[in-house]
Amino acid sequence: MCGAVEGGLSLEGVNVAKEAVVQGQVTRGGEPVPNAYVRLLDRTGEFTAEVPTSPEGHFRFFAGEGEWTLRTLAPKADPVDRSVVATVGSVAEVTISL
Amino acid sequence: MSRENTLVTAQWVEDNLDNDQIVLVEVDEDTTSYDKGHIRGAIKLDWTTDLQDQVRRDFVNKQQFEALLSERGVGNDHTVVLYGGNNNWFAAYAYWYFKLYGHQDVKLLDGGRKKWELDSRELTDAPTEREQTSYTAQEQDHTIRAFRDEVVAAIGTQNLVDVRSPDEYAGRLLAPAHLPQEQAQRAGHIPTAASVPWSKAANDDGTFRSDDELRKIYTEAGVDWDKDTIAYCRIGERSSHTWFVLKEILGQDNVKNYDGSWTEYGSLVGVPVALGDERGEA
Numbered sequence: 001m002c003g004a005v006e007g008g009l010s011l012e013g014v015n016v017a018k019e020a021v022v023q024g025q026v027t028r029g030g031e032p033v034p035n036a037y038v039r040l041l042d043r044t045g046e047f048t049a050e051v052p053t054s055p056e057g058h059f060r061f062f063a064g065e066g067e068w069t070l071r072t073l074a075p076k077a078d079p080v081d082r083s084v085v086a087t088v089g090s091v092a093e094v095t096i097s098l
Numbered sequence: 099m100s101r102e103n104t105l106v107t108a109q110w111v112e113d114n115l116d117n118d119q120i121v122l123v124e125v126d127e128d129t130t131s132y133d134k135g136h137i138r139g140a141i142k143l144d145w146t147t148d149l150q151d152q153v154r155r156d157f158v159n160k161q162q163f164e165a166l167l168s169e170r171g172v173g174n175d176h177t178v179v180l181y182g183g184n185n186n187w188f189a190a191y192a193y194w195y196f197k198l199y200g201h202q203d204v205k206l207l208d209g210g211r212k213k214w215e216l217d218s219r220e221l222t223d224a225p226t227e228r229e230q231t232s233y234t235a236q237e238q239d240h241t242i243r244a245f246r247d248e249v250v251a252a253i254g255t256q257n258l259v260d261v262r263s264p265d266e267y268a269g270r271l272l273a274p275a276h277l278p279q280e281q282a283q284r285a286g287h288i289p290t291a292a293s294v295p296w297s298k299a300a301n302d303d304g305t306f307r308s309d310d311e312l313r314k315i316y317t318e319a320g321v322d323w324d325k326d327t328i329a330y331c332r333i334g335e336r337s338s339h340t341w342f343v344l345k346e347i348l349g350q351d352n353v354k355n356y357d358g359s360w361t362e363y364g365s366l367v368g369v370p371v372a373l374g375d376e377r378g379e380a
Contacts, residue, residue, distance in 0.1 A: 012276070015278070015280070018279070018280060019278060019279060031372075035215050037216075038214055039302075040275050040276075042263070042264060042265060044264070045300075046263065046264050046295060046297070047263065047295060047297035048175045048263040048265060048271075048274070048277070049263070049274045049275035049276040050184065050185065050263075051276045052131075052212075052215075053182060055134075060276070060277055061275045062273075062275055062276070062277060062278050063271075063275050063278050064265055064270050064271050064275075064279075071302075073212075073216060073302060073303070074216075075215065075216050075217070075218045076218065079302065
């Protein structure tokens with residue numbers, strides 16, 4: 001299996017061929033944000049999942065095929081929405097700047 | 099029950115950090131969250147090791163629960179305030195679990211760990227020491243716990259509320275999207291179940307919506323307030339969140355949580371399963 005995308009979250013242990021991975025990093029002023037929450041909303045805007053970011057600001061979802069929205073909440077910041085397309089067998093990398 | 103005696107705010111918790119009568123308990127899906135930082139004085143319960151039998155798929159028994167709470171320093175007279183990540187999924191599960199074993203005074207921190215963090219309130223990694231107690235639990239209260247046979251019997255007769263995401267309900271996903279999707283059970287939902295994702299009951303910051311908003315959400319989804327209700331999800335924690343809303347905030351009688359949930363139902367031989375966004379027929 002290939003290694004992680006530069007700057008991205010390691011994909012070791014993830015069966016990328018069978019999953020539609022959406023992952024990335026939340027940053028503020030170029031620095032990782034470790035205490036943010038990233039929510040995955042479906043094509044109708046309905047909540048599907050949420051994860052807290054790691055100490056390095058990383059997050060990961062195992063989505064289904066299609067269009068999704070990432071909504072990021074963090075202390076002292078307005079929510080940020082980003083669209084992303086997920087495809088089984090690929091990894092969508094998203095960097096979210098607050 | 100109502101939100102006045104089952105929910106507390108983050109500010110209330112901060113104001114009561116030195117109150118000896120209150121025991122703060124953190125329960126997270128990610129069982130390492132507490133170790134990285136927790137509210138001062140809080141103890142940790144690990145839902146995978148403390149609350150589950152380590153061989154069979156079931157809860158710890160009455161004696162084990164008594165030993166657990168005694169060792170962690172929780173007394174029968176303490177006010178237990180639960181909080182956790184994932185918008186309180188596992189804290190709500192622990193709340194239901196404490197009620198299952200008859201603890202009198204349990205509350206949820208509205209918004210859980212997320213609200214606390216988004217408010218930039220203090221977390222600490224300092225260990226919590228509590229004196230042991232001698233805790234006595236009650237027999238399990240099965241008026242709030244549903245088993246598979248009554249779930250099958252409820253198809254088309256009682257309110258079944260599927261609280262998973264719409265894609266899990268329809269069978270397009272098999273697990274919440276922060277988990278890998280390879281699962282053993284079939285996809286879909288229990289026929290006639292209403293789809294009311296747990297998240298509809300919460301604001302973005304994890305706090306619960308108002309009573310009026312909550313009642314409207316379930317009414318519009320087709321919940322008949324004159325019937326008994328069983329809530330389910332994948333493993334019974336998100337449905338604890340909805341159980342809490344219906345039973346403890348809105349004060350409905352006869353609301354049960356089906357902790358077997360989809361990982362049990364979706365593996366049963368011979369039971370009906372509905373696919374797609376429609377409820378399906380009984």
